[in-house]
Amino acid sequence: MQKSLMDLTNASMILKLLGDKTRLTMVKILESHDCCVCEFVEIFKTSQPAISQHLRKLKDLGIVKEARRGQWIIYSLNKESEYYPMVKEILQHLPNQDFKLQALEEQGLRISCE
């Protein structure tokens, strides 16, 4: 069972990054659905800059990537990241968060980004 090995410096950086409940939840959500910033703002009931800053950190280490679509910027998991294998395994220990996006949909708030 050989797994992709990463050095301890990088590994601890990634774990610290995921060691924040907001960011960890973001990444878990992105595991099943791409999302734009405004959706995260709704989900986490926090300010847009706070969300942007979390996403920036995730992007800086290559965990997520962004793609502009009109005025929205859609974030997704970067499955090409050298860290993705470990991240994916971690996510498998976490409960699905789809209900959070479903709640948005019921409020009609998800449509805004489609």
Add this chain to the structure above:
Amino acid sequence: MQKSLMDLTNASMILKLLGDKTRLTMVKILESHDCCVCEFVEIFKTSQPAISQHLRKLKDLGIVKEARRGQWIIYSLNKESEYYPMVKEILQHLPNQDFKLQALEEQGLRISCE
């Protein structure tokens, strides 16, 4: 492939705990060998209180456990922890750190705790 599920609050706490290079290395070392505090002090070239404090945090969340043996306190991974399954998987992505203990042995510093 159902894994042990943990809630996001606890998961982020564990990841934050492991998101420190010293602690992550400690846990990786403990994966293959029990260790006492004085060995960690040698390995990390840092102060004894700093090591004690890292171990305290790991112990507080149940990642490691301690056992007194004479004047030494031997730390080991707590495999009964509800978090152990995830921790174990994370460790599998990290390079073996046995060489650190071997270096101690060559200096005759490991014997002190045996």
Add this chain to the structure above:
DNA sequence: TAAACATATAAGCAGATTATTATATAAGTG
């Protein structure tokens, strides 16, 4: 092109984190 919307960046602050120094506790030894 001005206004509205979505997002990013910058600056500043409060709370958390980690290391250090000093001291306390506990066990072993002469």
Add this chain to the structure above:
DNA sequence: CACTTATATAATAATCTGCTTATATGTTTA
């Protein structure tokens, strides 16, 4: 029992983190 060794705890200082407010950038639309 004094002394040494191993470890823990407390207090403190320096650094880091994450949030807020304010503002800038970029896109769409009237």
